[in-house]
Amino acid sequence: MFNTLGLICMIWWYMMLFHPLHADIQCMGSEAQESSITNVKMNWRKMELSWESSKNFSTYKCTVMDKNTENAKKEVNSSLCRFAAEHYILHEGLLFIIEVPNTNISKTCTFIPEGVNGSAIENFSCVIYNVSLMNCTWQAGREAPGDTQYFLYWQYSRYDDAMECKLYIKDKNGRNIGCRFENVTTENAYFLVNGSSKDSRIQFYDEHIQLYRIEILTPPLNVTVKCTTDSSCIITWQQPLTSHKKKGKCFEYEIRIQNKDEPKEGKKDPPVTVRNNTYRFQNYNEKKKYILKIRARGKNCLVSLNWGEWSEPIEFGQGKDYFIFVILFLVAFGTVSVMLIPYCLFKRYCSFKSIFSPIPQPKDKFNASNDEDMQTEYVNLPKKSWTEEITIVEEMT
Secondary structure (H helix, E strand, O other): OHHHHHHHHHHHHHHHHHHHHHOOOEEEEOOOOOOOEEEEEEEOOOOEEEEEEOOOOOOEEEEEEOOOOOOEEEEEOOOEEEOOHHHOOHHHOEEEEEEOOOOOOEEEEEEOOOOEOOOOOEEEEEEEEOOOEEEEEEEOOOOOOOOOEEEEEEEOOOOOOOEEOOEEEEOOOOOEEEEEEOOOOOOEEEEEEEEEOOOOOEOOEEEEEEHHHHEOOOOOEEEEEEEOOOOEEEEEEEOOOOOOOOOHHHEEEEEEEEEOOOOOOOOOOOOEEEOOOEEEEEOOOOOOOEEEEEEEEEOOOOOOOOOOOOOOOEEEOOOOOOHHHHHHHHHHHHHHHHHHHHHHHHHHHOOHHHHOOOOOOOOOOOOOOHHHHHHHHHHHOOOOOHHHHHHHHHHHO
16 A cells, blocks of 8 residues: 555656646658658657657657757667757757658657746746855746745756755745755756646746856855065965865965055055965055955856855954054043043032131121211111100200
């Protein structure tokens, strides 16, 4: 029972991967010899074109072409032609021609993928980073039904077993829009993205990618700087890590050295490009401080031609001596602080009048003016009525 179930699963998986490629190809033959070449078949996985012939011809000529590839022609001595699978993209359609030399016998076949136009994925792209990790992403087809789900399969070549993505990247609706890969160690791969929907057939998408072209190189390793007394510095490093090991001569390096004391908007020195793993920096001034960064890219090898990541900045040189200026500033600041702090405290919590208030003096009764005293007493006396004043005058007389 388990063997039967496993066989059913294998057949279902195989159909999911290659079902869009099993569509019948349409063929037309020469009118005079329509039946000479029959039963044309194509093994899409191995890119093998086969046929049957009612006559035993000793030589055949077969041709295959797509939109982006020049015609590939072969002469064979049997009814089987093999083509380099990595040269062709199937989702754009193919044209096959089978001919018998020195005759009018021929057969022309076309392959156009089935499914709703515009339902295949769009903007498929992949990138390798951190040596062995890869991300592939895509967008759903503009004409794909809302329930369309996509599945990615890949293989190192058409002759290897296909593997489905294990770590899908999903959008908010649960649709697969990408895939994460681990332990990538190959230079070439073939990708096929299938689709399924309850409403209609979904066109597939396939692409061959030379993986070294999409790799983001890591920074060069073990960058060191050693400066000497002859106003120069020797900079050394090791080649970056890659998904597949390459010789040191496969890289070129860009070195950027900037004076740290110069303003960012000022004129910067142009970077230097070298092929070796060492560089001598001339006109070194030990009283200045410099910042060094290095990155790499491929050169004349199967390595990415795009510049990789910059190394971590490395500072070297003594730079300006700011110690004396710092000391003078601290002394000046301390002096001003000592003078201002007491003043501010007195200003905030005290006043000079309260501290130095005048001492009160005794009143001098002898030198005081009689007129002033009488006037003062008069003013302070209570006012009397006119009858009381007449009585007082009579008594005085």
